[in-house]
Amino acid sequence: MRRLLSRLATSPQGIMLATGIVLAVLFSVANPVFLSAPNIVDLLRNAIVTGIFAIGVLIVLASGGIDVSFTAIGAFALYATTKLLIVSGIHPPMLAIFAIGIAIGVALGFVNGLLIGLLGLPTLIVTLATLSLFRGALLTFVGTLYYGTIPAEMVAYSRQPLLAFHLASGRVVQLPLAFGNFVLVAGFAALILGSTMFGRKIYALGGSEEAAARIGIDVRRVKLAIFMLVGGIAGLAGVTHVTLMRIANPFDLVGSELNVIAAVVLGGARITGGHGTVSGTIIGVLVITMINSSLLLIGVPTYWQRLVVGGLILFGTGLPIAIERFNLHRARLRAAAGPTVTVQAPV
Amino acid sequence: MRGIFKSYGPARVLQDVDFLLGPGEVRCLAGENGSGKSTLIKILSGVVAADSGTVSLFGRPVAGTDPAGVIAAGLSVIYQDFSLFPNLTVGENITFLRAAAHRDRLVHRLRRRRLAAETLDRIGVKLDLDEPVETLPVAAKQLVAIARALANDARIVVMDEPTTALTRNEVDNLLRLVAALKQEGVSFVFVSHKIEEVFTVCDTVTVIRDGKVAASGAASDFTPAALVTAMTGRDIASQRLPRDATAPGRPFLSARGLTRIGEYRDVDLDLHAGEIVSIVGLLGSGRTELALSLFGDTRPDGGTLVLDGRPLSFGSVRDAMAVGIAYVPEDRLSEGLFLDQSINDNITVSSLGRDSRLGWLNVAAGARRAKAAVERLRIRLQTVAAPVVQLSGGNQQRVVLARWMEREPRLIILNSPTVGVDVGSKRDIHELLVALRAKGTAVLVVTDDIGEALAISDRILVMAGGRITASLAGDCATEHEIAARVAKDAA
Known part of the structure; x- marks a missing residue:
């Protein structure tokens, strides 16, 4: 138990969890509305799209890469899927609509995967380029006008609750079914990363790409698979976004990349690869969403959000390093205090 | 390996190299830096293909580049940097090679844990299976790399400069382990240029110089001086260099x-x-x-x-x-x-x-x-x-x-x-x-x-x-x- 606690205290997830709880307490003291059901539901609702994206980012970071193009993939999927349905007039079930979005995401992820896996280009450069490319292609060839009315299936889906709370005032607040998408993606990712060889190869790659190649792992194929998977997740996030907003705006999502990456890093994933957990990522997403939506609630101006998020990243990633240094220093002093060799030298 | 040739561009790295290894044999591959040793190892492990010549492993020919196939056949290379995954635990590192070689799709946690524990027992090493490898000292990392090879039933273990990062004591432990595993029928290729080790642990020696086999035979047929001469192609006296007689000032x-x-x-x-x-x-x-x-x-x-x-x-x-x-x-x-x-x-x-x-x-x-x-x-x-x-x-x-x-x-x-x-x-x-x-x-x-x-x-x-x-x-x-x-x- 003590060991678990001390590990929690020195891990970024643990620190973030503690920080999250402290912040939540502060928020609720400053404004009791924070703990009300509508606010918590709203918070969870706001976490859905960021959360799904974050799981994708976690997978890429764990493999030692970075992806900044996922928002463009999400925007492409959200708009292209909606437009396809409206223009063609077909009415497939919601599951099929998600499948279309995921398929678009996988296809775009395949482009990333080809450039990164087969050509061996650096992930940051490729995804920076495809961020622009995918977005440009969407706005140039697919369209720029947003749809204020979305297909009926999406509207129906968006009205279905996962959980519903009946308040004393008679109002009903609903956590939309889309939250289930986040839960499913997180569970799916946890399973892949933890229990399949593919998942372990992702961490292996993040640990040492050369070592992975030397034990016969086909590094290029694993990378291709990673980016297709992450593309699919981004596609799902895009379509989910439409159902939450009930409009399809091609200008949405792009621009929030750094916010998502920040959430994943806050959750303990390392930008250098090989580390990161689904549970940590969820904590990171919740903390960042809480800051983004609740600072306003207690009367702190919006601009402060960025400041707080930046400070938290430094704090959350810096503290474990500081603790480790301190432990090393203590170990050095303790070793000095212990028994020492007393053989005197003949000079 | 017989009649191996390999060129990179105009540079002929290996010319007509024969390299034979029997079961339970410890063969030293000696040579100076740049002699072609590393290239030979790469060909042996299926990372690069030879231009001509034949490689056969346990009686079966190895064609082209197929590192995964070579590993599955029972040959493991322990690189100088060990090529472990620093972020993963000791247990997972030990079993990763086997799982990858067997084309597993799922992670069998319990089976892997047991395998890791058994393998460490086999070489008589106590390590915490849940510790990440990055926090281990160098000598322990090497033991993990050896355990990883053995967990995959390696019958040939190639060790590239295994002793450079070890202290005297750790080297002795390693050499004892090699001798013990040899009794179990595991063969070793020991890439080294530390002369003393060659004589302590190796049965046979192949010396490579400028891409050609300069000498080959039983270790007992060599004297240290003969080995050094074969490696360098010149006589290097191991005696002391001249000293300066001037008395030090302030x-x-x-x-x-x-x-x-x-x-x-x-x-x-x-x-x-x-x-x-x-x-x-x-x-x-x-x-x-x-x-x-x-x-x-x-x-x-x-x-x-x-x-x-x-x-x-x-x-x-x-x-x-x-x-x-x-x-x-x-x-x-x-x-x-x-x-x-x-x-x-x-x-x-x-x-x-x-x-x-x-x-x-x-x-x-x-x-x-x-x-x-x-x-x-x-x-x-x-x-x-x-x-x-x-x-x-x-x-x-x-x-x-x-x-x-x-x-x-x-x-x-x-x-x-x-x-x-x-x-x-x-x-x-x-x-x-x-x-x-x-x-x-x-x-x-x-x-x-x-x-x-x-x-x-x-x-x-x-x-x-x-x-x-x-x-x-x-x-x-x-x-x-x-x-x-x-x-x-x-x-």
């Missing part, structure tokens, strides 16, 4: 009662111009820590340093460099070189001040100096524009030396200067140090290679448990005497 740098809590204490030290002093000690004796303090990288907690008769207190590498002290680190790969940058840039980077005026750099002058240094140090290369990472170990070390010599230091501190360097290059590096001494430079060598200390030093200091426990004249001390002191005081 010390350039002297330390009194230097102490850093938990690292070293009460160190008295005098370094004179034109003198080579060695500090011999085991890993953890405080030798590296002391060297780092002399170079200003860490600050002593107590004691005094006097430089040229003036008291000195520096707390930064900049200060130390400003007074003419140079430091060549132990781990040249991570601390000493900008691996991806050119040889030229690596040589001139610490002495750019000499080529610049008002902040503008005279690139041509720098390039001239780099060229001259390359010739002086006999660095084997194609072009100074090539990145350092392409050079062999001995040549990389020479680049580091070249860089510091360009600064014309008054004191040069070298930490384990010939680790991972072959016999011929080692000799060249020693001659360079002697040449530096002749120019009036004070040279301090930190090493655990007693033979090296004896070969070049005017004075040898033995360090153990954070103290200097003996000071011996280089020309009277014997290897036996020093080894006894190093071991005794460390216990």
Whole structure:
């Protein structure tokens, strides 16, 4: 138990969890509305799209890469899927609509995967380029006008609750079914990363790409698979976004990349690869969403959000390093205090 | 492997090489850096294909490049850097190879745990299966790498320079383990250029020089001298280099009662111009820590340093460099070189001040100096524009030396200067140090290679448990005497 606690205290997830709880307490003291059901539901609702994206980012970071193009993939999927349905007039079930979005995401992820896996280009450069490319292609060839009315299936889906709370005032607040998408993606990712060889190869790659190649792992194929998977997740996030907003705006999502990456890093994933957990990522997403939506609630101006998020990243990633240094220093002093060799030298 | 040829562009790396290994045989593959050893290993492990010739493994031919197939067939290479996954646990590292070779799709946690535990038992090692590999000491990492090969039922284990990073004790343990596994029928290819090990552990020897088999046969048919001659193609006497008779004058740098809590204490030290002093000690004796303090990288907690008769207190590498002290680190790969940058840039980077005026750099002058240094140090290369990472170990070390010599230091501190360097290059590096001494430079060598200390030093200091426990004249001390002191005081 003590060991678990001390590990929690020195891990970024643990620190973030503690920080999250402290912040939540502060928020609720400053404004009791924070703990009300509508606010918590709203918070969870706001976490859905960021959360799904974050799981994708976690997978890429764990493999030692970075992806900044996922928002463009999400925007492409959200708009292209909606437009396809409206223009063609077909009415497939919601599951099929998600499948279309995921398929678009996988296809775009395949482009990333080809450039990164087969050509061996650096992930940051490729995804920076495809961020622009995918977005440009969407706005140039697919369209720029947003749809204020979305297909009926999406509207129906968006009205279905996962959980519903009946308040004393008679109002009903609903956590939309889309939250289930986040839960499913997180569970799916946890399973892949933890229990399949593919998942372990992702961490292996993040640990040492050369070592992975030397034990016969086909590094290029694993990378291709990673980016297709992450593309699919981004596609799902895009379509989910439409159902939450009930409009399809091609200008949405792009621009929030750094916010998502920040959430994943806050959750303990390392930008250098090989580390990161689904549970940590969820904590990171919740903390960042809480800051983004609740600072306003207690009367702190919006601009402060960025400041707080930046400070938290430094704090959350810096503290474990500081603790480790301190432990090393203590170990050095303790070793000095212990028994020492007393053989005197003949000079 | 029979009649192996391999060329990279115009360079013929291997010519008509035969390499045979029987079950339960330990064969040493010896050769200097750049002789073609590594290429042979790459072909054997299926990473690159030979241009011509045949490779067969357990009686079956291996065609083209198929590293996964070779691993599945039962051959594992333990690379010099071990190629483990630092972020994963001991248990997972041990079983990863087997799981990947068997094309597993799911992770069988319990089965893997049991396999890892059994494998560690088999080699008689106790390690926490849940500890991440990055926090392990070097020797433990190597054991994990060996366990990983065995967990995959390896019947041939290729070990590339397995002992470079180990202390004497750890080397002995490793050699015992190799001998035990040999009894179980595991064959080993032992890539090494440490002559003593070849004779302790190997049954047979293949020596490669300039891409050809220079000698091959039972280890008992070789004498150490014959082996060295076969490797280098020249006679290298292992005797001591000539010593300078001039009496040292006033010390350039002297330390009194230097102490850093938990690292070293009460160190008295005098370094004179034109003198080579060695500090011999085991890993953890405080030798590296002391060297780092002399170079200003860490600050002593107590004691005094006097430089040229003036008291000195520096707390930064900049200060130390400003007074003419140079430091060549132990781990040249991570601390000493900008691996991806050119040889030229690596040589001139610490002495750019000499080529610049008002902040503008005279690139041509720098390039001239780099060229001259390359010739002086006999660095084997194609072009100074090539990145350092392409050079062999001995040549990389020479680049580091070249860089510091360009600064014309008054004191040069070298930490384990010939680790991972072959016999011929080692000799060249020693001659360079002697040449530096002749120019009036004070040279301090930190090493655990007693033979090296004896070969070049005017004075040898033995360090153990954070103290200097003996000071011996280089020309009277014997290897036996020093080894006894190093071991005794460390216990």
